Amino acid sequence: MEDKAQIQEAIKRQGEVVRKLKSEKASKDQIDEEVAKLLQLKAQIGGDDGKHQFVLKTAKGTRDYNPKQMAIREKVFSTIIGCFKRHGAETIDTPVFELKETLTGKYGEDSKLIYDLKDQGGELLSLRYDLTVPFARYLAMNKITNIKRYHIAKVYRRDNPAMTRGRYREFYQCDFDIAGQYDAMIPDAECLKIVHEILSGLDLGDFRIKVNDRRILDGMFAVCGVPDDKFRTICSTVDKLDKMPWEDVRKEMVNEKGLSEEAADQIGEYVSLQGGMDLAERLLQDQKMSQSKQACAGLSDIKLLFSYLQLFQATDKVVFDLSLARGLDYYTGIIYEAVLTQAGVATVSTEAQNGAEESVSVGSVAGGGRYDGLVGMFDPKGRKVPCVGVSIGIERIFSIMEQKAEAAAEKVRTTEVQVMVASAQKNLLEERLQLVSELWNAGIKAEVMYKKNPKLLSQLQHCEESGIPLVAILGEQELKDGVVKLRVVASREEVDISRAALIDEIRRRTSC
């Protein structure tokens, strides 16, 4: 534990920080953050007035899941895991933190969002930013050259949270990846098939899967006259097209990134294009684009991809979209992103509606791509393991499902209890405990109230509230007769069952 004097010293210093910011008229956000830190420090030693004052909250950008939210979460996970298993994936797990250097140089401009751990002696550590880099580290460390795996776990980003839209600083990723040297576009097509299956299975309304290829983007940048060393940063800017209009993106390219207006305008023409296999064919004939070998390789693969997606009956939702960029540094080939397109769903999750009625996208609910170089970055000899994968943006899906459940006023059960062991009379605690224990031993999900003499009404009320279908009622008479009164909560029907037949009867009545 920290020394009180140390904390008081820290409070003094922090007070000065706050005063300085105020005198400098710093932004409200910045001041608020530093004030919050000051209050936290004060709370540690009992605050100004000597009383212990807690800030009773979770960390910024994080949230608890209550039992209802957990019930929804488990349902969503089970759909997703079901799909991953249907496609034959194994699962692995990695630690929540990695050596800091493991994450260094993998995320481009987003690296600033990585959470570091305090240096308390020992290694320098950071919280994982995604599941892809740990996966690549795992493959290199264990010299695995092919695997199909899924990994569901939380990742961490010091981003600006927008919790109503399902954007958090701690959030789940559900990743499916295929590593190995295979023939072109076959595993890539399976990843898209999986997105198609999951989004259809979750019944979230209509969706679209945008597809592009890093090589097409790079080729496009080259033929539009973007200097080589600006490819990545211009790519990050293109990636913002789903959040801001082309004019603003263009401005960023020209004013901030120093691109020529002419190059920007040429990019602007390409990134407005959308289509299917036909667009890939057309661009292969495009005078400018066809000059780039890279772009042509990407375009041919897009064609091949669409031919496999036809066999998978998945082309209805897939669109080749040249504006799709995806910010992460590690992609080398195909990239994709799925968005929900239904207005009904979108209204739920947009922060500011501005009275607009048109269909707006709620942002990406899945994304991924090919990253053939990442594992090689970890291998001492640079041996490459080609990978392609997809990550399901589960938090946004949770938000939508929760709001749907709320809107439908569905009653979500949070336990699976089949029977409540109850009593109408006093002094039957021991008999109740004995019976509930018998039921547990037989694998029946059962509850008993933790009171010596609970009222029958409160026992029945508990059943109504938590959806328990049956009550096993004990009384002097029942004990004498060797029976239990079994009550169906919904119909209030009651029937005496012999103790010997009770377990089978409960199983029979709760099996479906």
Add this chain to the structure above:
Amino acid sequence: MEDKAQIQEAIKRQGEVVRKLKSEKASKDQIDEEVAKLLQLKAQIGGDDGKHQFVLKTAKGTRDYNPKQMAIREKVFSTIIGCFKRHGAETIDTPVFELKETLTGKYGEDSKLIYDLKDQGGELLSLRYDLTVPFARYLAMNKITNIKRYHIAKVYRRDNPAMTRGRYREFYQCDFDIAGQYDAMIPDAECLKIVHEILSGLDLGDFRIKVNDRRILDGMFAVCGVPDDKFRTICSTVDKLDKMPWEDVRKEMVNEKGLSEEAADQIGEYVSLQGGMDLAERLLQDQKMSQSKQACAGLSDIKLLFSYLQLFQATDKVVFDLSLARGLDYYTGIIYEAVLTQAGVATVSTEAQNGAEESVSVGSVAGGGRYDGLVGMFDPKGRKVPCVGVSIGIERIFSIMEQKAEAAAEKVRTTEVQVMVASAQKNLLEERLQLVSELWNAGIKAEVMYKKNPKLLSQLQHCEESGIPLVAILGEQELKDGVVKLRVVASREEVDISRAALIDEIRRRTSC
């Protein structure tokens, strides 16, 4: 990303740290740690020789789970979750980090083991140390006065790892807690019943559940003449009795904690006592012990607990043991800890055997107790919510299960694939993709090789290796006849099935 000059500056500083430690002849461990840090820094900018050198490892005290370990982990979780659900528990989740102050003052001397996050602007955060304090924070924050919940998640301790014994810095806890104002010892007894069910269900060999009460310990300390302000620290020392002999514990009490020899010896007599309900009765009559009101309250509750455990048929494994202390500050009543007692299991997991043949305990595999004051520490008005709970030490259980699986040379399947779609001939990729897609759409778990023209042998080998029971083989003739050749991997039996009947046939053959 950090600036190169900054890193170089850090390397210089770190180099000085290492040189200083070496000149001061610091411990090898300490030097190694700082050297590792130096190497990490060097790796960040490409190391001494300009080449990028990675330390390819997970953080100290953490590990990856490979697919086999995950299969075992999922089996263990399913037993444990099954038990929690049988007892009617809901589940919640909380963030992996909490405000630093939330954890402050909850763990006594163990607080030094808490991982802090780096101050990158914003709140001061720490990784959770257990699931109990976040649970209490959750209850207070949401004003929940009664709930029965389980929570399975990873927690973090900067402890000395002993990975072969299943002691990690990142490890799972599986917690079950009952919060609410209830009649004495009823929820407490259910927690012990749950430990009994889980340890029996996991089939880990014989076990014992030690029980004691904080009030008995405090009463004992009082009647033995321990000053009030030394209760907690002496309690921490008693807690070490499972790891070191009484002589060493006594030495720590007298030499380090300044306790009188007389008081220590009196404590020594009590903490050697073990028994059942009879021991509680005997101590209620004990001249010295009976002087403490607190101790008497605790002893009466132990009696009541045993009477409930009799109804639960769980007394066979439970022993009242006055040496059980448990270090955490927040316990206020009954405490318990389960240990495995079978030598066969223990040998697997003791680091140094010393040639000893006798039965040694592998340490705690479950523990918990009553903590009636913790929620009140978070409530602005100090409102108390009595709680009792248990935490299953799952990592040790994993270690044992893994080593058992290895010893038995069991083949653990890591996927659930039912059928492989294969071909003996070339140029049938499209037909294979179409068929596998049909199977996926019908909910069949199916795989296909990501090659245009894979060899039949390699397709069959993959089935053997990963335990896939069926192969659906396509050839020109089969396509012409509208059939698929279904091959049973184990028996090599092959039979033609019409395309229309294929899905039902696969379901039928893999349903059990």
